[in-house]
Amino acid sequence: MRQKLAAVLALDMAGYSRLMEADEAGTLARLRTHRIELIDPAVAKNDGRIIKTTGDGMLVEFQSVSDAVRCAVEIQQRMKRRNSDVATDRRIEFRIGINVGDIIFDDGDIFGDGVNIASRVEQLADVGGICITAAVAAQIADRLEVSIEDLGEKVLKNISRPVRLYRIGIDEEIAAHPAVKETSQRRRTNTKPSIVVLPFDNMSGDPDQEFFADGLTEDIITELSRHHELFVISRNSSFVYKDKSTNVREVAEKLGVQYLVEGSVRKIGDRLRVTVQLIDAVNDTHIWANKYDRKLDDVFAIQDEVTASIAATLPGRVEAAQRDHLSRMKPSNMVAYECALAAKVLHHRSTAEDNLKAQAFIDKAIALDPGYAHAHAWRACILGQAWVHGWCEDKDATWEQVTSELDKALALDDNDADVHRILAAVRVSSNQLSEAQYHQERALSLNPNYDLVVVQQGELLTWLGRPEEGMDWIRKAMRLNPHHPERFWSHLAKAHFAARQYDEALEAFKRLSTMDHEQHAFAAACHGWRGDADSALSHLKKVRALASDFDVETFLSTLHYAQDSNVQHMREGLVRAGATDRALSKTGAARSS
Structure with missing residues (x-):
């Protein structure tokens, strides 16, 4: 024996004995037809399982209360239509009762209080009607749009406690509740x-x-x-x-x-x-x-x-x-969102190999859902990363793909903050700061508490020559998301550097578990301005270890400062750090001062 919670539908034919006495063969034939054409298909369609049948009724188990009610309404509505042109004294009509509770399964049969109550409730239903318990009513109240009439508490045969019953209206088609x-x-x-x-x-x-x-x-x-x-x-x-x-x-x-x-x-x-x-x-x-x-x-x-x-x-x-x-999933099982998420994870690793894998995943996401604006935006972002780092054979063709994907994303959903956030980031990468400002402000208006949008506002303000304001936005992003990505500290450090606050910048850089060659270059410039030659040289060596072809002028061209004074500030910091030493730079244009 096993026990579980289930919905039980009890169905019984009204006036069975009278009809059998008047026309036994005809009644059985018509009842069999209703079973084959209506009742059994309705049970199967609503995921029910017929547990027991009698000459004039049955017990059906459902995993879902809503499915049980839908099945009951369908049976009674269709039987009403079938009887519309049948003489009153020859109509086959049913009573249906539904209860939900613990039932016991034993040798292909079901027992227990849940079954007994369903059978007793069915006996109190109107001919051609449906009667349900309070437990059923509570579960469908927020799932189905169907009229429910409170019948009050009733005393059921062989049931010790009164049971509150409800009548379901069947005159209108059953509809899902708005929540469902x-x-x-x-x-x-x-x-x-x-x-x-x-x-x-x-x-x-x-x-x-x-x-x-x-x-x-x-x-x-x-x-x-x-x-x-x-x-x-x-x-x-x-x-x-x-x-x-x-x-x-x-x-x-x-x-x-x-x-x-x-x-x-x-x-x-x-x-x-x-x-x-x-x-x-x-x-x-x-x-x-x-x-x-x-x-x-x-x-x-x-x-x-x-x-x-x-x-x-x-x-x-x-x-x-x-x-x-x-x-824990196999790629073949992924849907569009999951492919996009996998692409994002790979993108954030920032390696050529992972970028190529990210492209494959984002392409699959778009193939699964061509109208997925977010995926198109991220395809632009991933291709943009390849463009920035030179991980593509044809930079001009790649850039055309970037702009094309952004146009598609914007056309599909102009109200997605992430679409505008990525548009702003890509515009910064191509030094189109005015356009970047427009998309950044649009992203902020759409989602002012999105930490990635907020931190990007701080980054953009730093490029625009307003690092003190930028720091406020970056710190706000950190407060909004205490679990923020580590790179937020890098944005804050660069803002401090632009504000000529070198000690604070170095403290922020210390919060990074690892640093790339660009971050080491900023740290070297900080020490250059502080006059700490040994620390500056240490960071410059790490720059060269991570980027053997590092060149000051090429590096400066990757920055996006709107004001030339900030570019010169960085150049002077690197010069003070010794970045023009032939041992550290290809150019060797000048000796360290």
């Missing part, structure tokens, strides 16, 4: 990570704080929705679960999502504490959690701050979880 329509649409058209933000709990006991908890939830939903790489369930769907005890896996299954965000708000004296956690519902594991303690001076400012921090952190945590999942 949204989920069904997502399943058909979306392969992106899906997430629902459940209403935050007000733990303070102060009803006045309820507005803060609800407002925080709604703001987080809104901010996360700005990230086009996430599919975020709407507020109307998530607030169905307000003030309800929820099971993570059940909620995820109903809404068709992989990730859930849960949180709580508690007021303690003049302080407000907000806790939040991100859960992978498929594996039932916690991915990330954080706690925010703030003094209750301005509740709306706190709401904005916490919302911004959570909205900036969550996408990165989701992407990290997706990367872990991706590492």
